[in-house]
Amino acid sequence: NAGVMQNPRHLVRRRGQEARLRCSPMKGHSHVYWYRQLPEEGLKFMVYLQKENIIDESGMPKERFSAEFPKEGPSILRIQQVVRGDSAAYFCASSPAMDTQYFGPGTRLTVL
């Protein structure tokens, strides 16, 4: 059973471009969570999704950020018009229910 997969692992964007981060949950997991982590800091919750539904987006900026988890395919975290402050590691986690979350390897976004 493959773990949580994220791609790309590293993403470089220039200011104003769009960043798309993908997350494929573990097989059988219908809950997906996105977190952001700055160097030497903890995990900051962004959004919690189930298939086709956003359950909790209280940690996600209201502008430029969006997330989806379609019926088919991976979950996508989309950042429009990136700024330097968006540079961070973005982790996805999945779970079969609202309990143990299993994390992917993360996508490290660098905005030039």
Added chain:
Amino acid sequence: GESVGLHLPTLSVQEGDNSIINCAYSNSASDYFIWYKQESGKGPQFIIDIRSNMDKRQGQRVTVLLNKTVKHLSLQIAATQPGDSAVYFCAETPPGDKVIFGPGTSLSVIP
């Protein structure tokens, strides 16, 4: 909102000694707790969990202790090895709510 906090942001331990990482949680209704280990450049990795109906759970070289009276959680690592160097996060889960992560403790093992 309520959050999980850690007493020690950094911890240095001699190789072979036992490590104890502490965590205070705020929500007395939380009924499920998890410890994660995050190595440099990697995602958090599940180590061990414990439910609120237990006060101790043991894994391989790791033990988690839960004291609900004082809302305290600890992770004990026996015979600490260089490979144990990482950031350790505790997490609590209030019923029907999302997991809340603590700020993390950095463990450094001195060879």
